């Protein structure tokens with residue numbers, strides 16, 4: 001049995017992860033971590049440090065907030081606990097610094113998106129990028145999201161920029177924004193314009209639009225329910241035990 005602790009267990013994702021772990025016949029949910037005390041029949045601690053004093057966990061799953069995830073990992077990784085992280089907002093540099101805290105044989109696995117559909121959307125964007133001079137990303141999320149742009153949008157923009165070999169977009173840019181409407185052309189992430197929509201009604205969606213002479217190509221993914229992330233989260237929990245150091249992206253574990 002893989003012993004799992006879930007940080008952020010009272011949150012939207014954390015609650016769904018706890019249910020998925022408990023339904024998996026090769027996993028045991030040992031405890032949750034959250035400043036809130038949800039009405040659940042497993043122990044919940046306010047901090048990772050307090051949880052690890054009381055429980056031995058093989059894997060810590062973190063779906064918390066950009067402002068707290070690094071501190072949680074600073075407790076778990078030096079203790080040799082493999083970490084499966086969905087919390088977005090960490091830079092590549094910070095992920096590398098955190099992974100360096102782990103002893104040999106301990107893994108820090110971060111996936112900006114745990115759905116197979118979003119991973120494929122990024123793969124398709126990578127394949128298309130060299131053939132189109134223009135690309136823009138529009139992401140749509142619920143209004144309680146604490147970071148913009150989304151982790152998926154940042155990763156998608158990085159992938160497009162790498163696949164283009166650093167070539168800049170030919171579309172008119174920030175210099176065309178009229179006074180008082182700065183930001184109209186989006187935020188530039190590695191030279192790719194990214195637009196963040198926040199509204200009731202969405203869970204998480206993203207569209208990548210490529211443009212070329214007389215044609216556009218749109219690649220869109222929609223998560224309609226948080227259960228869409230669970231097969232990927234469980235795959236991460238099952239995979240980290242045999243990995244070492246920093247692993248970024250669910251594609252590393254998809255067959």
Ligand SMILES: NC(=O)C1=CN([C@@H]2O[C@H](COP(=O)(O)OP(=O)(O)OC[C@H]3O[C@@H](n4cnc5c(N)ncnc54)[C@H](OP(=O)(O)O)[C@@H]3O)[C@@H](O)[C@H]2O)C=CC1
Pocket residue numbers: 007008009010011012013014033034035036046047048063064065066068072085086087088089111112113114115229
């Ligand atoms: N990679 C992926 O596929 C996905 C990633 N995400 C990411 O996961 C993160 C969580 O999203 P979501 O579930 O919607 O957020 P929520 O705000 O619903 O849940 C986060 C929970 O973590 C709690 N929390 C705050 N500080 C700590 C701490 N130090 N230790 C433990 N728990 C803490 C929060 O408490 P409080 O409310 O008091 O702050 C809250 O209960 C976000 O970064 C989001 O972008 C979301 C979906 C999919």
Ligand SMILES: O=C(O)C1=N[C@H](C(=O)O)C[C@H](O)C1
Pocket residue numbers: 088112113114141145146149150151152153203204205
């Ligand atoms: O906050 C969310 O909800 C999501 N966050 C992740 C991100 O920032 O990309 C993954 C997904 O988009 C849902």
